[in-house]
Amino acid sequence: MAIHDAIAQVTTPAKRTVRPSWMRILHSRTAIVGLVLVLFWVLAALLAPILPLPSPTDSDVLAMTNPYPSAAHWLGTDILGRDVLARLIFGARTVLSVAPLSVAVAMVVGITIGMIAGYYGGWLDALISRFSDIILAFPVLVIYVILIANIGPSVFNIVIATTVASAPGIGRITRGLVLGLKEQEYIAAAKLRGESTIYIMLVELLPNCRSLLIVDACLRIGYTIITIGILGFLGLGLPPPNPDWGGMVKESVTVLNVWPHMSLIPSFALVTLVLGFNLLADGMREAWKP
């Protein structure tokens, strides 16, 4: 920081809060890179059935002796002779539907408990906060492993595990925001004109929390993609034949020293998708900063 920055800081008035505008995100270069990465995988996932790809589950027996990338298999084949590119793209369908779905459910639950805790306060707040503390004392992955190992791997159960693991954190953020907002005059005005509590929560409070919550959701999608990948890697992923990136790494990591591409490609794909969501979240945070 140079001297003129310090002077500028004294002389410029405090910035006003800005409403989250989606166009502002495009001013940030990191956000654009993130958006491109995410859209690339979303498009690939959407177009998977139309793209001229080999089947993601059929084995090409001839390719098994030479699984390296070739004209027939652009990214090679895996240990069972299945096309890596096709599995990658069909795997994107799985991860891009399960992760946002789980985060959406976790957000609904988390925002609800956070709103209730922050708005009502008192014993409800104490109860919710203490319970959240207990869940948050567990290492996140341990929650997933214990839950999924006991209730079995399926899309529904991954949604449940994500909700259990993430809702307390989302609730805590929402609670903090609501505590700050509920003393505002427009809340008092809404109460005075006799609006219902539900109306105040959904129409007055929620929109004012949205920018932080959207950024948080974006980060959580990235983190949930990682967790789903880890579960696949631990052998707790979605049951076959669903292609799943973590599972692809798990299947081929034993032959890493012979055919490294089988593990490297899905690992790299996972990193690009997570990086996309994280860069997007960072860009949104910068663009919507008050």
Place this chain on the structure above:
Amino acid sequence: MANFLLKRLAMMIVTMLCASFLVFAVCEFTPGSVARKSLGPFATQQQVDLLTEKLKANDPLPVRYGRWLGVLVGAIPDPLQDPATGLNFKDPRGAQYFGNFGYSTLNKLPVNDVIWDRLGNTAILAGLAFLLIVPLSIIFGVLSGLKEGGVLDRTLSVICITFTSIPEFASGVFLVTLFVILWPILPGTSPLNSDGGWAVPYQFVLPVAVLVIYDFGYVARMIRVSMIGVMERPYIRTAILKGMSTRRMVLSHALRNAMIAPFTVLLLQINFLISGVVVTELVFAYPGFGRLILEASLFGDMATLEAATLITVAVAVVTQLLGDLGYMLLDPRIRVR
């Protein structure tokens, strides 16, 4: 102060009780598995039923939890070690003592014989990672927080975000390909013995690197935010306007104040590292605590899993308390009522 500590200690014990009950409820919701797990897959159904009867494993969930708790505090002997079960499970410490975590059905050993060595190994791994995470994240965080939005900030931020996007199993695959297969200068497994021809210190390099890669960026981002906040404070402005050199301003004014908030974040990373070690230990075949949790939950080894989660939750609440205490020491403005 004493009052505050007592209150926090009581809260910690309640948290640990609730957490252990939750794990118990999830794992033991369907009763009777203890008998099957103890006898192995070749036991007949009659043997299993008989043992279930002897262990009273069909009692309601709260009763069974109470019994587990009783064994743990040494109020009642471990039913699995009763000679009447014919299992020949023996704990050299006796069947009834404080801290009896019971018998591991997976390892066929007392949990206390299994868990502490593993915990020690993981402590070494996580400790080494922590020793690297702290300075790395402080350097990255402080440098990028000096001038928000500057070129240096943007570059370092993108580097940090990229590293936090690489989960442990992916960086494990990348690093093993580079340093074990293409350019073999490091071992790809870390069993902590020299049977593979690699000295033990070499075996730590890759697991520690994997943990550091995933974690340091996140902490650096936290320190960055805190640093930005400090740089906007009037006393920094005063220091700059009176012509203090940047180095002196950062070292003597900004850094100390910028480290207060991230201190808690850094301590909470200990909990985060436990998540990380599960995958890292699996990738590198490291004989640690994280792998024990994974194996125990996959096998359904209730006693080991309960002990392991109780210890992780204990670590989490203790570091939280230390974080709060340290926060009070570092920032005299914070006083507890």
